[in-house]
Amino acid sequence: RKEVEQDPGPFNVPEGATVAFNCTYSNSASQSFFWYRQDCRKEPKLLMSVYSSGNEDGRFTAQLNRASQYISLLIRDSKLSDSATYLCVVNMRNNAGNMLTFGGGTRLMVKP
Amino acid sequence: DAGVTQSPTHLIKTRGQQVTLRCSPISGHKSVSWYQQVLGQGPQFIFQYYEKEERGRGNFPDRFSARQFPNYSSELNVNALLLGDSALYLCASSLAPQGAMTGNTIYFGEGSWLTVV
Numbered sequence: 001r002k003e004v005e006q007d008p009g010p011f012n013v014p015e016g017a018t019v020a021f022n023c024t025y026s027n028s029a030s031q032s033f034f035w036y037r038q039d040c041r042k043e044p045k046l047l048m049s050v051y052s053s054g055n056e057d058g059r060f061t062a063q064l065n066r067a068s069q070y071i072s073l074l075i076r077d078s079k080l081s082d083s084a085t086y087l088c089v090v091n092m093r094n095n096a097g098n099m100l101t102f103g104g105g106t107r108l109m110v111k112p
Numbered sequence: 113d114a115g116v117t118q119s120p121t122h123l124i125k126t127r128g129q130q131v132t133l134r135c136s137p138i139s140g141h142k143s144v145s146w147y148q149q150v151l152g153q154g155p156q157f158i159f160q161y162y163e164k165e166e167r168g169r170g171n172f173p174d175r176f177s178a179r180q181f182p183n184y185s186s187e188l189n190v191n192a193l194l195l196g197d198s199a200l201y202l203c204a205s206s207l208a209p210q211g212a213m214t215g216n217t218i219y220f221g222e223g224s225w226l227t228v229v
Contacts, residue, residue, distance in 0.1 A: 043202060043220035087154055098210045099168050102154030
């Protein structure tokens with residue numbers, strides 16, 4: 001089982017739609033959680049951190065369920081510019097030290 | 113201010129050769145990490161350095177090595193290249209080691225695209 005799992009998609013949605021991505025992680029000792037966005041052939045960029053109480057940034061809402069080891073990202077009113085790959089990222093501490101562990105990414109395509 | 117800078121941006125190597133990739137972190141950042149991203153997959157952690165000491169190592173063979181210099185820049189070396197080493201190599205910098213504190217945002221460079229033929 002992968003340490004961080006995501007549905008690879010692609011999710012094809014029309015402009016204005018609401019779309020949700022899910023992510024599960026295997027290490028219950030994980031300490032912090034993030035969503036990164038990666039455009040084609042570009043580097044990942046931090047979209048938002050994910051807090052236990054849930055957090056919102058404009059059209060984006062992130063939720064964390066520690067009991068189920070589950071993270072979600074909700075995008076409302078999708079824009080064409082939201083088309084990208086969304087990476088679920090978990091900061092884990094193991095014998096190798098602290099390390100960011102990335103999911104495989106979920107590809108989103110927003111169409112006119 | 114400059115972001116994380118990496119060089120070279122693209123390179124082609126032959127199987128069995130060696131490669132050195134370079135990274136300069138954001139000014140003031142003391143932590144540098146390296147990731148390998150194979151096409152269609154998420155980045156995989158290779159190494160983390162903080163204050164010139166290795167702070168973490170991912171599940172990569174000994175052909176992969178790295179170091180951090182007094183100015184906090186870093187090099188990643190890969191020996192005896194294999195076709196499967198073809199990937200985007202990403203460098204990330206942060207003020208503190210990954211996971212050290214809340215708000216310790218990690219910034220990625222644009223990466224070095226390595227093709228092994």
